[in-house]
Amino acid sequence: MRSKYVIGSGALLDWAMAAWREVDPGLDLRPVRLDQDAAYVFDLSVLDNLVVDGATAFAAYDDQFLNFRRFELMAKLKERGFSMPALVCPGALVANTASLGENVMIGAGAIVGHDCQIGFNTVIGSGANIGSACRIGNSAWIEAGVVIGRAAKIGANATLGLGVIIGDAIEVGKFCVVDVAGKITKNIAAKTFLHASFDTSINIVEL
The missing domain is CATH 2.160.10.10 (Hexapeptide repeat proteins)
Incomplete structure (x- = not known):
């Protein structure tokens, strides 16, 4: 089965999961909740257990700091070899x-x-x-x-x-x-x- 990791937090993560479920009901969706600390630093350790092996990913984050938070998350996922379809x-x-x-x-x-x-x-x-x-x-x-x-x-x-x-x-x-x-x-x-x-x-x- 085709798999997709949806990474984010809060209501936006829940929304992205629901949207992907509608767009592609055959996907094995795997939500990954990614938190920030008081200094707005991601706890990227949650990404260490993600396995590419044909899976794709989607970064579901808001527009904090001119959208750089979302971009940072996308970059970390691309570094790990994930394709990230629109x-x-x-x-x-x-x-x-x-x-x-x-x-x-x-x-x-x-x-x-x-x-x-x-x-x-x-x-x-x-x-x-x-x-x-x-x-x-x-x-x-x-x-x-x-x-x-x-x-x-x-x-x-x-x-x-x-x-x-x-x-x-x-x-x-x-x-x-x-x-x-x-x-x-x-x-x-x-x-x-x-x-x-x-x-x-x-x-x-x-x-």
């Missing part, structure tokens, strides 16, 4: 010309248009709408319901929050956080933090 949830519509990297998650009801490129480890939330010819970098996090216009470019490790709408051909740089609901009509430079609690944008430094 998870496309039931009800998602992904064009056959779209390209999905490893450990990508496409939520239920999301739409990914023609000729899109979605980098590895990126999360596209439920109901998000990604226009044709978009380029989304590695380890980005796109919340549920976000709309991204045609030919837009979203940089690596960028986070787009609830209610964000990215206009056609707009570029959002890497390491950006856009967490202000509404339409973005101008390019956003790398390392820019936009949040409803701040009157102006903030630049992230030393990253």
